[in-house]
Amino acid sequence: MTPANRVRIVRGARWLALVFRRILGAQLAGWAVYAMHKFALVAERAAQMCATLAAFAFLVSGVVYLYLGRWTVTHQDYWWIYDFYLNHSLIESALLTYAHHSLFFPSFLSQVDLRFFHGNQLPLFLVGLALLLITVGLLLVPVWRDKTVGLTAKILATLVVIVGNFWMARAFITASGVYNCENSLVMAGAALGFLLLQIIGRRLAPVLPVAAIVVLAGFIASFSQSTGLAIWPTLLLLAWGLRLPKYFLGMMAAAGLTAVIIFVLLPGHDWLSPPDPLKGLPSVSYVTVIWLCRLLGAPIFVAIFSWWPDKFYRPMVESSELALCTAVGGVGLALATLAVLPQIIRRNVNKSSLEWTGLALIVFTLFVTSLIVTGRAGVFHARPFEVVASRFFFWSTLFWTGLLLVAIARAQSKQWLRWPVYLVALAVPILVFPAHYKNAVWWRNIRWNAESAAASLVNGVRDDQLIPDAAFLAAGSGREQLYRTARQFRARRLDMFADGLQDWIGLSEANLFGGRHEPEGLKGQCRVAALVQCDNGAPAARVFGQASKHGQSIPKTL
Known part of the structure; x- marks a missing residue:
């Protein structure tokens, strides 16, 4: 073999080795990609299953806890409101504004309950629960119609919406039939408006008929509670971001102005409310922003610190609640600004239905909470802890729900961000469950105490110590109003007097049941x-x- 042939053989062997290495490398890379792809599929399936189970469990537990902890008797502000209803006509009662809230639409539900169900709180609770479920459904419709996100994102968004709506920290509102009817009517009207607004933006239906329904939804929200007036600036801002026609913006502006004028002209009945010496105190702009941050941050504070035992919870609340709520709320407000402002400026909010739902929730809840902090400035100035009261969790929880929905939607286009956001969404029900359970126990005890207080009224007993402990009365309320309304309930056999147990008093055992029951x-x-x-x-x-x-x-x- 000549040296030249030997060189050719060596070069050919090297070339074959190089080809073999490349083929082997390609196969190994393919196997690695396949393994990673398979692992990603398994991880997504696991995330979907966990999110589905968590959503179902949280929904069931939320409904059960609400039912067990619901108000079964008249409570708080409705001692005044029912007194007015029982002594005035249906129209006068519907036009009533109590503590600067127009209850026009919820008043018809309360009147039906008084006239046909003897003041039983269960029908109102069921209607409020139905409205809450309708709200969840309206929020989820655009999520599941979104073709820009995958199944995992949709399931996680469903989990977030369910947790945000059925968390028992909101039970100050959701466990009360009358309060839930008021607030859920506002939220259901707003959710319907958001859904229809996007339909108009995508040219899926004629503008004018759908716009008329949007206006109707806005009026329902505005006259179910005064916080519903926040729907008009929300609709205008979102319509601007959707690049809707100018005549549509004009319609929304005119409808909003009409709603405000009607609200101002409604006859006020502030004399029904206990006098508030704090009303009308001046507020400072930067202080208002601090209150807004505290109000927004309170749900996160409660969710985190509920992991501590109860004996440590109260000292931590007293020492650090306001500062931590301000910090957390400030972070949330900054994130909301970064999420919403660029989209509104670019007028580019119609790409993803999931992101649209989150943006709409953020904008609406920011307007609602801004109304709250400006309207109650005097109270917050004198009682700083009032700003983190659980009655406001109904709205502040939805703010964080909107932020999470936006994060889930935007993580679809950023591979590095997807799984961190998914894990955060999966961790939400675990994070909030201690507060979920503790509030369920708390409201169950409130129900027992309220029923004990109702029993004292049935027996004609003035137990001034038990009635305030049962949260029968709003803060600062007088007991004489309660006893005056209770006398009317007794005469008309309403609420706790509907079963006629008061007729037993003074009867002997032999005459009580007419011999129909044997002694036990x-x-x-x-x-x-x-x-x-x-x-x-x-x-x-x-x-x-x-x-x-x-x-x-x-x-x-x-």
Whole structure:
């Protein structure tokens, strides 16, 4: 073999080795890509299953907790409102503005309950729950119609919306039939407006008929509670971002101005409300921003610190709640500004339906909470902790829901951001569950106390200590109003007097049931907790205890 042939053989061997290495490298790379792709598919399937189970569990637990902790008797501001309803006509009652809130549409629900269901709070609770479910459905319709995001993003968005709406930290509103009807009517009207606005923006329906429905939804929101007036600047801002025709913007502006004029002209009945010496105190702009941050940050603070035992929770709240709420709310406000402002300036908010829903929630809740902090400036100035009260969680929770929806939508176009956002969304139900459960227990106890206070009214007892503890009255309210309304309830057999238990008082055992029930042997224990007086000055005792039949079952009739 000549040297030249030997060189050719060596070069050919090197060339074959190089080709072999390239083929092997390509195969290994293909296997690696396939393995990574398979792992990504498995991870997505796992995320979808976990999110689906978490959403179902949270929805069921939320509905059950709300039912067990619901108000079963008249409470708080409605002692004044029902007193007015019972002494005025239907139209006068509908036009009532209480504490600067127009309750026009919810008043018809309350009137129907008084006239046809004897003031039973259960029908109002069911209507409020139905409105809450309708709101969730309206928010999820654009999410599931979005073709720019995958199935995982849609399921996670569903989880976030369910958690945001059924978290028991919002139960100050959602556990009350009347309050839930008011606020959920506002939110349902707003959600319907957001849905229809995007339909107009995508030219999927004629503008004028759909615009008329949007205006109707705006009026329903505006006259269910005064916070609903925030829908008009929200619709205008979103319509501008959608590049809708100028005549549509003019229609929304005219409708909003009309709603404001009607609201101002409605007859006010501030004398129904307990006098507030703090009303009208001046506010400073930067202080208002601080209050807004505190209000927005309160749900995050409660969710995190509810992981601590109760004995540590209250000291932490008293020492650091306002500062931490301000910091967290400030971060949320900054993120909201970065999420919304560029889209509005570029007028480019119609790409993703999922992102649209999040942006609409952010804008609307910011306008609502701004109305709250400006309208209650005097109260917040004198009582700083009032700004983080749980009654405002109904709105501030939806603010964070909107931020998460925007994050899920924008993570679709950024591979590095997708899984961090997915993991945050999956962690949300775990993070908020301690507060979810603790609030469920709290409101269950509130229900028991309220029913005990109602029993004292049925027995004609003035138990001034029990009634405030049961949260029967709004802060600063007078008890005489409660007793005056209770006398009307007794005369008309409404609410706690509808079953006629007050007729038992003074009857002997033999005459109580007319011989239709046999005596039953009960076992139990009780104690006298306090001595009180009846309406007529006769002595009475507050008795707590329990009774059972056969050691287990509780008798239906005591």
